[in-house]
Amino acid sequence: MSVVNYGTREITCKIVYYGPGRSGKTTNLQHIYSQLPEERKGKMVSLATETDRTLFFDFLPLDLGTISGFATRFQLYTVPGQVYYAATRKLVLQGVDGVVFVADSQSRQLAENIESLQDLHANLADEGFDPRTVPIVMQYNKRDLPAAEISSIEELDETLNFRDVPFFAGTAITGGGVFETLRSVASLVLSRLSAPATKES
Amino acid sequence: MANESKKEDGPEEEGGEFADFMADISHEIAQRVESLGPKPKPPREEKKKTPAPTDAGLITEWPNVADRMIEEMR
Numbered sequence: 491m492s493v494v495n496y497g498t499r500e501i502t503c504k505i506v507y508y509g510p511g512r513s514g515k516t517t518n519l520q521h522i523y524s525q526l527p528e529e530r531k532g533k534m535v536s537l538a539t540e541t542d543r544t545l546f547f548d549f550l551p552l553d554l555g556t557i558s559g560f561a562t563r564f565q566l567y568t569v570p571g572q573v574y575y576a577a578t579r580k581l582v583l584q585g586v587d588g589v590v591f592v593a594d595s596q597s598r599q600l601a602e603n604i605e606s607l608q609d610l611h612a613n614l615a616d617e618g619f620d621p622r623t624v625p626i627v628m629q630y631n632k633r634d635l636p637a638a639e640i641s642s643i644e645e646l647d648e649t650l651n652f653r654d655v656p657f658f659a660g661t662a663i664t665g666g667g668v669f670e671t672l673r674s675v676a677s678l679v680l681s682r683l684s685a686p687a688t689k690e691s
Numbered sequence: 692m693a694n695e696s697k698k699e700d701g702p703e704e705e706g707g708e709f710a711d712f713m714a715d716i717s718h719e720i721a722q723r724v725e726s727l728g729p730k731p732k733p734p735r736e737e738k739k740k741t742p743a744p745t746d747a748g749l750i751t752e753w754p755n756v757a758d759r760m761i762e763e764m765r
Binding site (some may be wrong): 494496501522525526527530554557558559560562665668669672673676677680681683684 | 707708709710711712713715716717719720721723724725727728729
């Protein structure tokens with residue numbers, strides 16, 4: 491759980507973008523990176539295969555500077571969506587504070603979305619989290635594709651969003667919905683920030 | 692193979708979306724930090740002084756003495 495550290499005056503939050511392969515997780519991070527002012531641009535690290543799919547994970551450190559006297563950092567990660575990288579997904583989820591589930595709106599990808607969501611809940615439970623309480627927002631991505639190829643927002647929400655968490659339509663390739671999604675998950679994470687336990691003097 | 696992001700182009704609006712995000716988040720963080728901050732301790736009540744005996748050596752303000760004794764025993 492993320493903590494406001496009054497000793498070192500730091501706030502650090504870890505947000506993981508989860509979802510099936512090719513749903514647009516890396517594209518979300520790339521858009522955020524592209525919008526950062528030069529002075530805040532660190533290194534976005536991607537480990538990708540020759541076909542541009544995430545092999546291990548993406549990592550984007552987001553240094554928000556000093557807010558209310560606290561050095562504030564968001565660490566954004568993606569997981570590899572492909573089924574055979576299960577161990578990596580578990581590893582990336584360690585110490586997570588919030589999750590963005592990026593679903594692929596294409597009708598033919600519905601089963602993959604469901605499988606990935608089940609995988610997320612299983613991995614959260616394995617890592618000792620209560621999946622029902624971890625801050626999650628949904629992003630239904632690729633809304634720019636022809637209507638005949640994609641499920642409606644209502645259909646996706648009914649199928650995937652059984653926790654009734656905030657959801658957003660996304661066209662990450664052009665940046666649509668990317669910051670709205672990030673703002674929402676950041677807000678959920680911040681609402682759960684806690685002060686570290688201190689000894690009574 | 693580790694690559695830095697391929698996007699080298701600058702943002703269309705320099706930091707526009709990010710600036711909006713920062714404004715919202717900064718406000719929330721400020722509120723949160725304030726609500727979680729260490730609370731100032733309430734000022735300690737001044738200890739009551741033991742009533743001085745009269746010239747005759749008697750303490751007549753018994754209720755105050757009782758209060759002090761109770762306080763000392765806490």
